Amino acid sequence: MSFRATYFHVFFTLSKWIGLGLIVGVVIGSTTALLLTTNDFLGNTREENSWLIYFLPIAGLMVGSMYMKFGTKGKNDALKGNNLIIDAIHGKANVLRRMGPIVYLGTFITVLFGGSTGREGAAIQMGGSVAETVNKIFKMNAVDMKLLLMSGISAGFGAAFGTPITGVVFGMEMVALGKLKYEAFVPCLVASFTGHYIAVVAWGIEHETFIIQKVPELSVLSFTKVILLSIVFSLLSVLYCQLRHGIQRISEKYTKKNHIVRTFIGGLIIVALTLLIGSTDYNGRGLDMLEQAFKEDVPSYAFIAKLIFTAVTLGFGFVGGEAIPLFFMGATLGNTLYGVADLPMSFLAGIGMIATFCGGANTPIAAFLLAVELFDGKGIEYFFVATLTSYIFSGHHGLWPSQTVHDPKRRLYRVGDGLSIKEIEEQSKK
Incomplete structure (x- = not known):
């Protein structure tokens, strides 16, 4: 040519x-x-x-x-x-x-x-x-x-x-x-x-803002804490993904994939959970508490409540998205760990929000860039480490079982290239 x-x-x-x-x-x-x-x-x-x-x-x-x-x-x-x-x-x-x-x-x-x-x-x-x-x-x-x-x-x-x-x-x-x-x-x-x-x-859309008030000084101790916390957040994402997909499998099995019956039962369970917990904070998107997690204390059980509410909602056939719920879970867990980690509250909420999303989505580069854009580049070194750590320790699990594995996250995971997350999880059960 x-x-x-x-x-x-x-x-x-x-x-x-x-x-x-x-x-x-x-x-x-x-x-x-x-x-x-x-x-x-x-x-x-x-x-x-x-x-x-x-x-x-x-x-x-x-x-x-x-x-x-x-x-x-x-x-x-x-x-x-x-x-x-x-x-x-x-x-x-x-x-x-x-x-x-x-x-x-x-x-x-x-x-x-x-x-x-x-x-x-x-x-x-x-x-x-x-x-x-x-x-x-x-x-x-x-x-x-x-x-x-x-x-x-x-x-x-x-x-x-x-x-x-x-x-x-x-x-x-x-x-x-x-x-x-x-x-x-x-x-x-x-x-x-x-x-x-x-x-x-x-169209004049105004997006939510999440402000990190203070970032800890760069030190070996701070990086160590971020790595350990990111492992915790990655395991939170795995817990959510496994529960959400487990509920879906069970609900499809016992309703014979009758989506009308599935969603009706799911609605009943969410109503019961709402009455049991005595609050509507975990219904809908939960944006108010998500933003609150960056500023003041939230209930210590908030992250697990949102995890259960979302897993039931989507596992029984309702629709929407999972990024905002993962943001909520990670930010509120970070807020809960404020008294233990000895790091700024808003920083912990931000790390939790991004690391939990990364563990579920399996998109470390996008998650890192998300932190850069949402938080105006604050704590960029910490978020880089947090996303990579969460990505590695979440294993071959995720929000979307159809994702394929081009390269294993690390060689300790003995999986074949080209398999989907669903296929890998099925093999691990044999």
Whole structure:
């Protein structure tokens, strides 16, 4: 190929992906703005009308019916959520174009009636839905479709949290452990930054702020504490993932995957848990207590309460996201350890928030960048160590069983390359 032809090919490819990234970013930025605005309104409505929690079982019937009627097409089940997006990138499934609208409506219902959930799952799945729609229009090949799906993930994450740099890397890192898919860099970059600025500038979205008041001086002792704490936070993420997926397996087994029955039972359990604990602090997104964890004491059991509420909510078929709940668990556990660790409260909450998310998502680089963007670069050395530690000690577990292992986290883990987290966990039980 001549130099001129090579130059033209590069220019054409860059132009194509910049254009597609812009399309994905504009659409996902706008739909994510709708998601955040509506979730805020519904969350506030629930907090002002605590009696709505009693209708969560009925809401479960609605969510379950919707997914059973509209959420499946052959082997492609929208209730697999982010796992379906990952499977599609690996060429094992196809994303349903109606997946985005369904997960949005399901998330709105879950938030309004008090299920414990987040938002990034809905944003990412809408990204996959939009990518599939663009693919339908332009009829792209299998390789380009994978890149487009990753750009949808980036746009959804970047717009949902106001962290465009993190969004770029998250879309490339989420799919496989131990590998960044750099071929998706341009579409992920354009989509994430476009989605973020469309949400913030065009639609006026204001994201939550988490402020670290004080960072400990760099010392061997402080680093040692951060490493030990990060191991604890990684184990917290493993506990959540195992409980959440265990509940899902059991509920699907005994209801024969009847999602209507599953979500109804899940709603009943959440109502019972709410009455038992005597508080609605662990229903919905829990943003107020999450922010409180950076400033003042929270209940010492808050992290385990949120873990159980979220595992039951999502394990029984409600939908939304898991990043915000993981933030909550990690930040409140960090707050609880304040009296033991002898480190600043806001710093502990921040370390817990990021390390717990990293252990569950298996995305150490994205988690580190998330800390940089959320906390304005404060404690950057500590967060770098915390994310790597959590990533290693969480083992081959995670939020999304469809994630594949390109390289084991360390050679002590004797697993075959290319296996999914689900396959590795199944092998370990034999």
